[in-house]
Structures are given as C-alpha cells and as structure tokens.
Amino acid sequence: MKAIEPHLPVLPVLIPLFGALFSAFFRRGASAWLVALVATWLAAAVSCWLLAKALATGMPISYQLGGWAVPWGIEYRVDVLNGFVGALVTTIGAVIMPYARRSVAHEIDQHVQAWFYTMYLLCMTGLLGITLTGDAFNVFVFLEVSSLSTYVLIAMGRHRRAVLAAYQYLIVGTIGATFYVIGIGLLYLVTGSLNLADISARLATAPPEFARPVVTALGFLTIGICLKLALFPLHVWLPNAYAYAPSVATVFLAATATKVAVYLLLRFFFTVFGAGIGLASVPIPELLFVFSIAAMFIASFSAAFENNAKRMLAYSSIAQIGYITLGIALANQSGLTGSIVHLLNHAIMKATLFMALGAVAFRLGVVQISDLAGLGRKMPVTMATFVVAGLGIIGVPGTAGFISKWHLALGALEKGMWPLVFAIVSSSLIALVYIGRVVEVAYFREPAAAANKAHDPPISMLAPMLLLAAATIWFGLDTRASVGIAAEGAKVLLGGLK
Amino acid sequence: MRHDIILRIGAKLILPFILLFALYVHFHGEYGPGGGFQAGVISASVVILYALIFGVEPTKRAVPQGLVERLIPLGVLLYASVGLPAFFHGRNFLDYGVLGRDSASGHALGILLIETGVLITVASTMVAIFYAFADRGRT
Numbered sequence: 020m021k022a023i024e025p026h027l028p029v030l031p032v033l034i035p036l037f038g039a040l041f042s043a044f045f046r047r048g049a050s051a052w053l054v055a056l057v058a059t060w061l062a063a064a065v066s067c068w069l070l071a072k073a074l075a076t077g078m079p080i081s082y083q084l085g086g087w088a089v090p091w092g093i094e095y096r097v098d099v100l101n102g103f104v105g106a107l108v109t110t111i112g113a114v115i116m117p118y119a120r121r122s123v124a125h126e127i128d129q130h131v132q133a134w135f136y137t138m139y140l141l142c143m144t145g146l147l148g149i150t151l152t153g154d155a156f157n158v159f160v161f162l163e164v165s166s167l168s169t170y171v172l173i174a175m176g177r178h179r180r181a182v183l184a185a186y187q188y189l190i191v192g193t194i195g196a197t198f199y200v201i202g203i204g205l206l207y208l209v210t211g212s213l214n215l216a217d218i219s220a221r222l223a224t225a226p227p228e229f230a231r232p233v234v235t236a237l238g239f240l241t242i243g244i245c246l247k248l249a250l251f252p253l254h255v256w257l258p259n260a261y262a263y264a265p266s267v268a269t270v271f272l273a274a275t276a277t278k279v280a281v282y283l284l285l286r287f288f289f290t291v292f293g294a295g296i297g298l299a300s301v302p303i304p305e306l307l308f309v310f311s312i313a314a315m316f317i318a319s320f321s322a323a324f325e326n327n328a329k330r331m332l333a334y335s336s337i338a339q340i341g342y343i344t345l346g347i348a349l350a351n352q353s354g355l356t357g358s359i360v361h362l363l364n365h366a367i368m369k370a371t372l373f374m375a376l377g378a379v380a381f382r383l384g385v386v387q388i389s390d391l392a393g394l395g396r397k398m399p400v401t402m403a404t405f406v407v408a409g410l411g412i413i414g415v416p417g418t419a420g421f422i423s424k425w426h427l428a429l430g431a432l433e434k435g436m437w438p439l440v441f442a443i444v445s446s447s448l449i450a451l452v453y454i455g456r457v458v459e460v461a462y463f464r465e466p467a468a469a470a471n472k473a474h475d476p477p478i479s480m481l482a483p484m485l486l487l488a489a490a491t492i493w494f495g496l497d498t499r500a501s502v503g504i505a506a507e508g509a510k511v512l513l514g515g516l517k
Numbered sequence: 518m519r520h521d522i523i524l525r526i527g528a529k530l531i532l533p534f535i536l537l538f539a540l541y542v543h544f545h546g547e548y549g550p551g552g553g554f555q556a557g558v559i560s561a562s563v564v565i566l567y568a569l570i571f572g573v574e575p576t577k578r579a580v581p582q583g584l585v586e587r588l589i590p591l592g593v594l595l596y597a598s599v600g601l602p603a604f605f606h607g608r609n610f611l612d613y614g615v616l617g618r619d620s621a622s623g624h625a626l627g628i629l630l631i632e633t634g635v636l637i638t639v640a641s642t643m644v645a646i647f648y649a650f651a652d653r654g655r656t
Binding site for chain 1: 583587589590591593594597600603604608609610611612613614
C-alpha cells in the first residue's frame with residue numbers, strides 16, 4: 020500500500036488503459052467483460068482513495084510524469100474537485116459493469132463484443148485523463164481518446180442510424196476539439212506555458228495589451244468545451260447519439276461524458292481565467308444565463324413531445340446540463356455547490372433511468388413510449404427504479420435532484436435573482452410532464468401483446484439499477500458527503516477568483 | 518494478376534528489401550527522418566503489396582487476420598509498459614532513466630521500445646484496415 024500511494028494520481032488513468040489493451044486480446048465477449056469488470060472496480064477503488072487523500076490533505080496533489088519538472092513536463096494535479104469527478108466517473112463505470120454483461124450480449128454482435136469493452140475502457144481512460152491532468156495539451160490528447168472511443172461505442176448500436184448518429188457526433192466533436200486546440204494555442208502564445216496552474220499564474224501578471232488574444236482564447240475554449248457538454252444550442256449531436264447507442268454505452272456516456280466536460284469548463288473559467296486580464300469586458304455569465312435557461316425550458320419541452328423514450332431522456336439531459344451551467348453562471352458558493360453536486364446527482368439519476376430503459380430494450384427490443392404500456396405490472400422492479408429516478412429528475416424533496424435544485428435556488432437568491440427560482444421550479448414542472456407521460460403509459464395502460472411475456476431482467480441487471488435508485492434517495496436525505504465535497508470543490512474554484 | 522510473371526517475380530524480389538528499409542527507417546528514427554510510424558507504414562505496405570499481387574486469401578494464410586487484430590493492442594501495450602519499470606525503482610510513471618545503466622542510455626532504450634510499439638500498432642492497423650476493405654462484399 021505504501022508503495023502504491025505516491026502513484027495514486029496516475030493509477031486511475033493507467034488501470035482502464037491496461038484493461039482496455041488486455042481486453043482487446045480476447046475474442047470472446049465474456050472474457051473481455053471479466054477484464055473490464057476487474058479494471059473498472061480497481062479504478063474505482065484507487066479513485067475513491069485518491070479523493071479521500073485529496074480531502075485529507077486539502078492541497079492539490081501533484082504528480083510529475085517521467086520525473087520532468089513542472090512546467091516543462093506533464094503534471095497530474097488532483098484537488099477535491101477533480102478527485103470528486105474522477106471518483107464519480109470510475110464508480111459509475113464500475114457499477115454499470117455487472118449490468119453490462121447481459122445487455123451487451125443481447126445487443127451487440129458476438130464478434131465485436133470484446134471491442135465494445137475495449138472502447139468502453141478507453142473512453143473511461145480518456146475521461147479520467149481529462150479530469151486528473153494539469154496540462155492543457157494533455158487534456159486535448161485525452162479528449163481525443165475519449166471522443167474517438169465514444170464514436171465507436173455509438174456506432175455499435177443495432178439500429179442503422181447509429182452510424183449516422185456517430186458520424187454527426189464525429190463532425191461536431193472534431194469541431195469542438197479543434198476550437199479547444201486553437202484556444203490552447205492562443206494561451207500558449209501569450210503565456211508560453213501549457214501547465215494549467217502555470218498559465219493561470221502567468222495570465223494574472225500578463226500586461227494589458229495581451230487582453231485580446233486571451234479573450235479570443237476564452238471564446239474558443241468556451242465554445243469548444245460547450246460543444247462537448249452539449250450546452251443549448253450546441254446540443255444537436257446529443258439526442259441521436261444517446262438514442263441509437265447501445266444501452267450500456269448510453270448509460271455510461273449520459274452519466275459521465277458531459278460531466279467531465281462540465282468539469283473542464285469549471286477548471287478553465289475559475290482556475291485558469293479566474294484572475295486573468297480584461298475578462299470583465301466579456302459577458303460570459305450573462306450569456307450562460309440565457310443559454311442555461313433556454314436549455315432548461317426548450318430541451319424540456321422537446322422531451323415532453325418526444326415519442327422515443329431514450330431520446331426523451333436525452334433531451335432531459337440537455338435540460339439538466341442547463342441547471343449545471345446556471346450554477347456556473349451564478350458563480351457564488353451556493354450556486355457552484357449546486358452545480359457540482361448536480362454532477363453526481365444527475366449522473367446517478369440518469370444512469371438509473373437509462374438502465375431501466377436498457378432493461379426494457381433487453382426484454383422487448385424497443386423503447387418507444389407507447390411500447391412501455393402496462394410494464395408497471397409486467398416489469399415492476401424496473402419501472403419502480405424508473406419512477407424513483409424520475410422523481411429525482413423532477414426534483415421532488417427527498418430525492419437527490421431536490422438537493423441540487425435547492426442549492427441552485429439558494430445561489431440565485433443570494434444574488435438577488437429571484438426570477439431564476441421561478442425558472443427552476445417551472446422548468447421542473449415540465450420534467451413532471453415528460454416523466455409523468457412514461458408513468459401514465461407504464462402503469463395505467465393495458466400491456467400490448469408483445470409486452471405480455473415481459474418480466475424483470477436477471478438479477479445482474481437489476482442489482483446495479485436498485486443500487487443507483489437507492490443512491491438517488493440516499494443522496495436526497497443524507498447530503499453530508501455529497502454536498503460537503505461539492506462545497507469544498509466550490510471553495511477551491513472560488514479561491515481561484517481572488 | 519496471378520499469371521503476370523513480371524509482377525510476381527518483381528514483387529518477390531522487392532518485398533524483402535522493402536521490409537529491410539522499414540527496419541532501417543525504424544532504427545535510424547533518432548538520427549534522420551523516420552521512426553516507428555513511418556516504419557510501420559512501410560512494413561504494412563509489404564503485406565498490402567503481396568495481397569495486391571497474389572490475392573487476399575494467400576496473404577491471410579501468411580498473415581492471419583486474428584494475428585493482425587491482436588498485434589494492434591500488443592503495440593500499445595508495449596508502448597504503455599515501457600513506463601512501468603519506473604514504479605519498481607521508486608520513480609514516477611514514464612521515467613525511462615531506470616531502463617539503462619545511466620539516465621541517457623535508459624532514455625534512448627525507452628524511446629526505441631516506444632517506437633517499436635508504434636511500429637507494431639501502425640503496421641497491424643494498416644493491414645487490418647486493408648483486410649476490412651478487401652473483405653467488403655465478399656461475405
């Protein structure tokens with residue numbers, strides 16, 4: 020244990036990477052699954068250990084790759100915030116794994132199942148790399164690792180339109196990555212550094228004539244990252260990608276990929292640009308307010324009128340991203356706490372919802388809302404987890420969703436922006452409509468002929484769903500851990516503003 | 518092209534030299550233009566040229582698809598594993614200094630191994646892509 024501890028910051032990236040490589044040697048899906056299971060749980064264990072260490076020390080943990088000194092070498096820099104995001108990504112990735120075996124065996128061709136697990140682990144490697152690294156260009160490399168594997172994951176969907184959805188995301192994702200690199204290039208031009216902490220320190224003392232390239236860099240970075248996190252109106256790739264990807268891929272991407280992009284946005288806004296020059300001239304918070312509120316309402320309306328249940332949840336994700344960016348725009352302690360805790364809460368709730376739909380796809384093969392008729396009786400446990408997580412998305416008190424919205428509302432009140440509270444509440448009512456539609460169809464309609472023989476999926480699929488549904492309730496009642504860490508993270512971010 | 522004697526004899530003569538040139542490009546990557554990626558492309562071109570002239574089926578007997586698909590992760594595995602010995606010497610990941618007697622020779626060996634990993638993965642990926650296209654419409 021003593022020998023491992025100094026290497027903790029790099030292990031969450033290395034374990035899924037080696038797992039991906041080993042699982043690629045297998046041709047049988049079951050063997051590759053076993054490798055992926057071990058790799059994800061190991062990664063989850065070391066990530067949680069890393070988070071505990073970051074919480075205990077209270078200082079960023081620095082790790083210099085290859086022993087090259089900062090700022091020339093690549094540094095991994097872990098504080099409470101990215102330790103939290105890393106633990107979130109790995110834990111969700113690990114919880115999905117027991118569920119994945121049956122679902123993947125059902126949905127994906129025999130001869131590419133092993134590749135699926137390889138891509139899953141590579142995607143996880145990329146996401147963790149983005150999260151834990153303290154180097155701007157290293158972020159780009161891992162952004163590409165995660166994006167390329169995501170395109171493959173989406174294209175593995177059974178529907179022919181999965182390939183089109185993957186291609187659509189490829190185009191948008193490449194534009195996003197290009198914008199990111201242009202932004203980094205401009206920052207390198209001004210500061211001569213690629214280390215995020217170093218860039219931040221150099222921007223703070225940069226002469227005012229550098230304001231223009233810095234603001235341009237901020238613009239490119241913001242748009243590039245916002246494409247990745249699917250902020251309205253840059254979200255067009257997301258509904259199709261989530262709807263046509265294999266169920267397991269949808270669960271993982273919906274729970275983690277956009278969250279990591281949000282983390283990146285937080286890191287650039289607060290840590291890198293926080294104390295920078297001339298940023299007061301850019302109305303970033305105002306723009307974020309507009310787009311967040313547009314996302315909360317327009318995406319929720321789209322969800323309410325959607326007939327494919329997976330697409331409906333995808334639009335719901337865009338709306339929930341709106342809540343997160345709303346907290347970023349508020350930029351005060353309560354608002355940021357709400358945003359960061361919503362990363363966790365939304366990941367848990369959306370993973371549960373998509374897992375429940377994956378179970379329906381496992382039994383019925385279709386996920387149109389009309390196909391869910393009568394499933395409340397035929398698949399009682401599955402639909403019960405759906406209802407619990409759905410209540411969380413609406414924000415009913417006692418569920419995790421309420422906690423995030425509560426802190427967001429507090430943040431809005433502290434800023435004296437009380438109309439935002441109405442926006443939060445009224446957009447939640449639209450969530451009530453789209454979740455309610457599914458509940459109405461599932462519980463109050465007669466089952467269709469195809470659904471008559473349906474029953475709950477095997478225990479390996481049910482257990483992760485039940486665990487996450489229970490977590491939805493748990494984090495709605497006992498918020499010491501979740502809100503506590505989120506508040507610490509918000510403090511770290513706001514410390515960058517001074 | 519099975520009956521075109523000039524192509525067949527010419528190809529058989531030229532193939533080993535292309536492979537040799539690939540190794541030259543690989544081992545001189547530190548001093549001149551080249552390296553693992555270029556060498557990988559050149560060695561893949563050997564397989565592809567063979568397939569163009571003698572057909573895909575004989576090529577797959579010589580270089581089986583299953584082997585190619587396992588070489589892809591093997592190269593990356595070699596690449597990533599080069600960083601691991603540092604762990605056992607109390608150094609950070611990717612510190613190649615521990616591989617040799619002194620820091621400089623360790624780094625030289627580390628880079629060569631990494632480039633070899635690149636060669637394996639690039640070559641096998643090129644061949645795998647070629648096989649994928651060659652198989653289209655056959656099955």
